[in-house]
Amino acid sequence: MQEFDAIRPYSDEETGPAIKRLVNDQEFLDMVGRFKSPLLARWAPGPLRFLTRRWLSTRFGHFTQVDDLQAGLSGYIGELIENTTTRVTTSGIENLGKQGAYLFISNHRDIVFDPMVVNYLLFHNNLRTTRIAIGDNLLANRVFAEMMRLNKSFIVRRDMTSPREMRDAYLTLSGFINHSIANDENIWIAQREGRAKDGLDYTDPAIIKMFYMSCKKSGLSFAEAMNKLRIVPVSISYEYDPCDADKARELETKARCGSYKKAEGEDTEQIMKGLTEFKGHVHVHFGAPITDSPENAKELAGLVDSEIHANYHLHASNLVAYEARSSHAENATSFDAARSSVVTAGNWTEEEVQAARAEMDKRLSACDPAIRSYLLDMYANPVQTALDANTKLHTPG
Numbered sequence: 410m411q412e413f414d415a416i417r418p419y420s421d422e423e424t425g426p427a428i429k430r431l432v433n434d435q436e437f438l439d440m441v442g443r444f445k446s447p448l449l450a451r452w453a454p455g456p457l458r459f460l461t462r463r464w465l466s467t468r469f470g471h472f473t474q475v476d477d478l479q480a481g482l483s484g485y486i487g488e489l490i491e492n493t494t495t496r497v498t499t500s501g502i503e504n505l506g507k508q509g510a511y512l513f514i515s516n517h518r519d520i521v522f523d524p525m526v527v528n529y530l531l532f533h534n535n536l537r538t539t540r541i542a543i544g545d546n547l548l549a550n551r552v553f554a555e556m557m558r559l560n561k562s563f564i565v566r567r568d569m570t571s572p573r574e575m576r577d578a579y580l581t582l583s584g585f586i587n588h589s590i591a592n593d594e595n596i597w598i599a600q601r602e603g604r605a606k607d608g609l610d611y612t613d614p615a616i617i618k619m620f621y622m623s624c625k626k627s628g629l630s631f632a633e634a635m636n637k638l639r640i641v642p643v644s645i646s647y648e649y650d651p652c653d654a655d656k657a658r659e660l661e662t663k664a665r666c667g668s669y670k671k672a673e674g675e676d677t678e679q680i681m682k683g684l685t686e687f688k689g690h691v692h693v694h695f696g697a698p699i700t701d702s703p704e705n706a707k708e709l710a711g712l713v714d715s716e717i718h719a720n721y722h723l724h725a726s727n728l729v730a731y732e733a734r735s736s737h738a739e740n741a742t743s744f745d746a747a748r749s750s751v752v753t754a755g756n757w758t759e760e761e762v763q764a765a766r767a768e769m770d771k772r773l774s775a776c777d778p779a780i781r782s783y784l785l786d787m788y789a790n791p792v793q794t795a796l797d798a799n800t801k802l803h804t805p806g
Contacts, residue, residue: 651686
């Protein structure tokens, strides 16, 4: 593993020392304290820091292996999920076996909650949790960097300037992913760089090409190498996105100014929002492992997309956003026609639809009028994707 030292997660041997560093880190103690007791964090930060350190040391200070730490955290993660969702459901878990490893390629809506809920479901179905791909932009926060590497996260470098630097980084990443799968370690990676802020989930073929880079000298064909990875498309859907207004603001700024520069601490703020704020119903579908890969990256990316789209769980929030957007569009498909086409994905009651309308109106009223169309799009676009996929499926030839 030494060749992957720059990107790999912490090993079992590094787990104990990393926990000790965190338990004695003032920034980490303050973050946990604010999460557990906001009032004390404001009025008595010193005593709360002492109590938090003692609590963390008692519950986690004895762990020396990553899997044991994750098992110890599972109850707290379950509590967090229960407090921020109405329910979490899953389908397709029967597609997975306990032998061998999988490369989970997932659509991406939330920085931390996406892989967390996938791992939570795998853990509770007695399957190995995943090593998680994270962008190096998240390493700007030292505490998050420690936490993520403790939680089996590995680093994907971004913003490289030279082609050679990019090639070397992707070659190392490819080698790490293939090495992990060969050694029965599951991998979770997003289908493209960054979250799909517009609600459109499409795989970047460059990511698929990266998987093959370290296999070229082995003599394996592209399809053979991809089949060995046992790629599993994963569809994650949220009824409500805690960061929807932030994403809409970023999209509007990019459209108006041509670019968007994140403020200092913005990723950290959105991580905390995604973890702690209301998400409603969350559904995760695990597709069947791809065992008959096409012979090129573009076709394989298309296959992953078709699986993610076909198994994406639409919520009433998606339908009412599509309705609102369609009511202002020329020659738009009516809401009734849209609901008829995709009703099998939801079977919403009229009460659920009315509640979703009220919630969507509330969210739209709370944000700047300039960004409202972007917020609607991120909820409405999955419906359009489902309609397009349905049309394609039933088009002769």
